[in-house]
Amino acid sequence: MIYEFNSFTLYFKVLFMSEQQQSLEDLQHIKKMMERSSRFISLSGLSGIAAGICALIGAWFAWNRLHRTQSETYDLVRIITTNGAEILDELFWIATYTFIGAFISAFFFTYLRSRKDRVPMFGKTTMRLLWNVVIPMAVGGIFLIRMMYNGEFELVAPGCLIFYGLALVNGSKYTLGEIRYLGYGMLALGIMNLFYVGYGLYFWAMGFGILHIAYGITMWMKYERNSN
Numbered sequence: 001m002i003y004e005f006n007s008f009t010l011y012f013k014v015l016f017m018s019e020q021q022q023s024l025e026d027l028q029h030i031k032k033m034m035e036r037s038s039r040f041i042s043l044s045g046l047s048g049i050a051a052g053i054c055a056l057i058g059a060w061f062a063w064n065r066l067h068r069t070q071s072e073t074y075d076l077v078r079i080i081t082t083n084g085a086e087i088l089d090e091l092f093w094i095a096t097y098t099f100i101g102a103f104i105s106a107f108f109f110t111y112l113r114s115r116k117d118r119v120p121m122f123g124k125t126t127m128r129l130l131w132n133v134v135i136p137m138a139v140g141g142i143f144l145i146r147m148m149y150n151g152e153f154e155l156v157a158p159g160c161l162i163f164y165g166l167a168l169v170n171g172s173k174y175t176l177g178e179i180r181y182l183g184y185g186m187l188a189l190g191i192m193n194l195f196y197v198g199y200g201l202y203f204w205a206m207g208f209g210i211l212h213i214a215y216g217i218t219m220w221m222k223y224e225r226n227s228n
Contacts, residue, residue, distance in 0.1 A: 048216025157200020
């Protein structure tokens with residue numbers, strides 16, 4: 001009788017544990033479905049790494065161009081203002097090619113991730129994310145272009161970091177939460193750059209380059225390494 005009672009008790013314990021495990025799995029499945037409907041969760045860590053590498057390559061080309069002026073100062077704002085529109089035009093095209101390369105590579109890896117996860121690339125959630133990111137960046141871009149048009153270059157570099165950081169923080173509620181911390185890092189570097197105005201290129205390299213790479217590695221290890 002004791003053996004039968006223990007067997008009966010063990011059976012109900014196993015049954016209870018299996019039902020509890022099934023409930024947890026159901027809750028996790030519901031959570032994933034809610035996240036897919038309210039957040040774009042297919043951002044690839046490889047996108048961040050690729051964008052960071054493009055930014056570092058662009059910064060290297062810009063640094064070489066600036067220091068071909070044989071200037072004795074490392075104040076990049078002073079180099080630009082003393083060498084006229086020619087060097088500014090070259091820096092503009094370097095920045096344009098860097099942005100295009102970073103955008104294409106980031107789009108490519110994100111597309112592969114969304115296809116693998118079977119998540120629509122351009123659903124309603126994606127549009128909300130893009131809208132919340134584009135508004136701060138567009139306003140910041142207009143503001144900074146106007147500053148450059150007036151010959152005021154001192155705050156262009158920190159302004160890029162600050163407006164980009166605000167865009168990431170603003171859009172983070174529609175994607176993975178780690179984006180918010182990347183935005184905080186950009187804001188911190190932008191604010192620091194306000195007090196070291198002549199070193200904007202180095203802050204750009206740290207923000208758009210190193211921070212993006214560190215973010216991308218973290219995201220890949222956390223969300224993609226096991227799935228691969």
